[in-house]
Amino acid sequence: xxxxxxxxxxxxxxxxxxxxxxxxxxxxxxxxxxxxxxxxxxxxxxxxxxxxxxxxxxxxxxxxxxxxxxxxxxxxxxxxxxxxxxxxxxxxxxxxxxxxxxxxxxxxxxxxxxxxxx
Numbered sequence: 001x002x003x004x005x006x007x008x009x010x011x012x013x014x015x016x017x018x019x020x021x022x023x024x025x026x027x028x029x030x031x032x033x034x035x036x037x038x039x040x041x042x043x044x045x046x047x048x049x050x051x052x053x054x055x056x057x058x059x060x061x062x063x064x065x066x067x068x069x070x071x072x073x074x075x076x077x078x079x080x081x082x083x084x085x086x087x088x089x090x091x092x093x094x095x096x097x098x099x100x101x102x103x104x105x106x107x108x109x110x111x112x113x114x115x116x117x118x
Contacts, residue, residue, distance in 0.1 A: 033064060034073065035096040038089045041074055044082035 028036070033054065040053025051061045065083075068074040073089035076082065085093070 031096060031099070033060065034068060035093060037064060037068060038073060038085045038093050041083050041085050041089075044077075044084050046081050047083070050083060 033056070036054035037050055037056070040050045045053065047061060047065065050056075050065070051058065054061075056064070065074070068089070069076075069083075071088075072086050073092055074083050075086045077084050
């Protein structure tokens with residue numbers, strides 16, 4: 001029976017077939033959600049467009065949006081209800097992307113190391 005190691009080192013198996021189903025997708029972190037919201041607001045977006053663009057539930061949108069506005073990562077610049085990333089929000093995106101590259105590189109290294117244990 002084949003199997004694949006998840007990023008956590010656990011083995012993922014198909015439920016009834018015993019076939020590997022691959023790594024299980026983890027829930028997004030707050031850092032991921034914030035980056036997705038800022039990215040969705042690039043060029044200006046209404047709340048609904050941010051919700052769909054960042055793949056958020058309405059509950060998550062109304063939880064995070066006021067926080068990102070209070071932290072000055074997102075701002076409303078016109079009377080049309082459009083929300084834009086601030087300069088601070090764009091800086092967050094740059095730092096987040098750098099963080100993700102580092103994290104993804106470490107996960108890749110972890111997978112290579114774990115494969116040596118097979």
